[in-house]
Amino acid sequence: MSEALREWLEKELRDFEPVCKSFRSKQRRMYYIWMAVAVAGMVALGFGVGYDWTYVLRVHLPIGVGIAVFIWLCVLLTSRAGSIKTARKSFEKALSALSPSDQEAITRQDFGRVDFLNTFEDSFPARLLVGPDFWLYFRNVCQVYRVADMEKLQAREEKTQLRYTVGSTRVRQKVGVGVSLVVDYREDTGSAKGRPDQLYLASWEQFQTARDLIARHCPKAENLWKKK
Numbered sequence: 001m002s003e004a005l006r007e008w009l010e011k012e013l014r015d016f017e018p019v020c021k022s023f024r025s026k027q028r029r030m031y032y033i034w035m036a037v038a039v040a041g042m043v044a045l046g047f048g049v050g051y052d053w054t055y056v057l058r059v060h061l062p063i064g065v066g067i068a069v070f071i072w073l074c075v076l077l078t079s080r081a082g083s084i085k086t087a088r089k090s091f092e093k094a095l096s097a098l099s100p101s102d103q104e105a106i107t108r109q110d111f112g113r114v115d116f117l118n119t120f121e122d123s124f125p126a127r128l129l130v131g132p133d134f135w136l137y138f139r140n141v142c143q144v145y146r147v148a149d150m151e152k153l154q155a156r157e158e159k160t161q162l163r164y165t166v167g168s169t170r171v172r173q174k175v176g177v178g179v180s181l182v183v184d185y186r187e188d189t190g191s192a193k194g195r196p197d198q199l200y201l202a203s204w205e206q207f208q209t210a211r212d213l214i215a216r217h218c219p220k221a222e223n224l225w226k227k228k
Contacts, residue, residue, distance in 0.1 A: 001096045005103045009091055016127060017084050019115050023125040030119055035071050039064035087124060087138065094142035102146070106134050112217035114209055118202045128199070128210055130217040137199045145199075149189035153224040155207055156180045158200070179207040 001009075042064030046056035095103065109131030116126040116139075126139035135145040158178045181199040201207045214221050 001092060002100065002103050002107075004107045005095055008107045009088075009095065012129075013084060013088055013091070015113075016087065016125075019125050019127070020084055020087070023117050023119065026117065027119045031071050035068035038067040038071065042067070087142075090138065090140075090142040091136075094136075094144050098144065102134070106131075106136075109134055110217070111136075112213050114213050116202065116206050116209075121202065126201075128213060130213050132218055132220065135199075135214075135218070139200065143199070145183060146189075147218060147220050149185050150183055150221070150224055151186045152184040153221060154182050154184070156182050156198075157204075178202050179204055181207060181210060 039061070042060045043056055046060035047053075051060070095106070098106070111129040111131045113130075114128050116128070118126060118139075123140055124138070126137070128138075129136040133147050135147065137143045137145070156179070158180055179201050181201065183197050183199070185197065199210065201210060
C-alpha cells in the first residue's frame, strides 16, 4: 500500500471510529434489554403456569439468569470482534490488492459517505463510500468496486424460506431478508474475475439511501441503471 493511501486510510478510520463506538453502545443497550427480558420472562412464565414462588426462584430464575449470562458473553465476543483494528485489517487487505494507479486514484476521489447501523446482524456499522470512479463498501469486510469496469446495476431482493405448521398443514413461505445492489461487470475487465459483485443491504430503505448517494457522487452510474 502506498504512503499516500495509508494516510488516506488513517483519516478515514479516524472518522469511522466514533461511528463504531456509537454502534457498539447501541448494541450493548439492546443486549441489556434482552438480558432483563430473559430474567423477567422466565419468572413470569413460572408464575403464569401456576408454580409457587419457591419453585420459580429455584428453577425459573436461575434459567433466566443463565440466559442473561449467555447474552453477556455474546456482548464480550462482539466487542472483541468489532474493534477498529479488525476494520483496519480488512481495509488494508482490500486496498493493498489494488494496482498502484488505482491506489493513487482513490486518494484523489471526493467520496460521499453513509453509515448503516445494523445492530442486530453485524459486528460493525456498515459504511458505503461512493466516488466518481471507485466505491468502497465495508460491512464486516471491505469491498472495492471500480466504476469503469461496470456494465449494469440492478436491485435484487434477497429471500429466505420459512417453514411452519398451520393446523395439520406444513407451510413454506419465502420472506424478504434484505436487498442486494448487484454489479454486473464487463467480461473483458479485471473486476469480472473474482471481485465482489454485490452490496448487501438490510432493507429497501437502505438500498434507496445507497442509490441516492450514488446519484450524487457518481454521475457515471446513472446510465448503468438504465441498461437492460
